[in-house]
Amino acid sequence: MSKIVIISSSTQKMHDLVNAMESTYRTQGILMTNGNLLSEMKAGIPDCIVVYAEGLSRTKLFGVMDLRENADTLHVPLLLIADENDVNIFKMHVKPGPDAVIDTTSSYTDIRLAIDRLCATSEKVSSVLVVDDDPVALKLVKSYLEENYKVNCVKSGMLALKFLEKQKPDIILLDCYMPEMNGPQTLQLIRNMPDLKRTPVVFLTGNSEREMVMSCLNLHPSGFLVKPVKKEDLIKKIEQTI
Helix, strand or coil, X not given: CCEEEEEECXXXXXXXXXXXXXXXXXXXXXXXXXXXXXXXXXXXXXXXXXXXCCXXXXXXXXHHHHHHHCCCCCCCXXXXXXXXXXXXXXXXXXXXXXXXXXXXXXXXXXXXXXXXXXXXXXXXXXXXXXXXXXXXXXXXXXXHHCCCCXXXXXXXXXXXXXXXCCCCCCEEEEECCCCCXXXXXXXXXXXXXXXXXXXXXEEEECCCCHHHHHHHHHHCCCEEEECCCCXXXXXXXXXXXX
């Protein structure tokens, strides 16, 4: 069952939509006026975000703007239910804009069909978690992949473990050498998580890290890539692995 989050500035509209959709989806309603919408998502990252908009203004959209720019929700498809005027205001202030738009007069059946189409599109996108303490390396790898994959980046092994408590990526790219908790130590803890025992992990290594590579072999990673990694080599490895 797909997870959806319904966001509206109207308490009544939010409850009406939640009641109409909860038999079909795992559904949560959040008021648009709440500042940090991501922190309100009790079931984790949804498969689709539905925004019911009435009487929009830039101030009302602050929470949605943050949500669309957040790395964790950037690739979650967004359905906007609004009239023409509110659609224009939404597109003016929220980047990226909605993935689909329907009018406020649409039936619940039409809304379900729109959600199903977006969820189906979302399910086809593979997700990648990149773990590296080097912000330059993170930015480079993300730029290589974000066109074709859902990419999340974290700067330490500890942050990776926290992320993995809520989400399961299709593949993990893990830097070997990081302070406090290195790549092999991080992978050992990942393998102790029941839902992640078979998740493929590819180590990112430097040319001078041969001893580190040897220590990784008994953890049975899905492979190694030497940094700085070339875009074509990275994409090829991901496609071969997942």
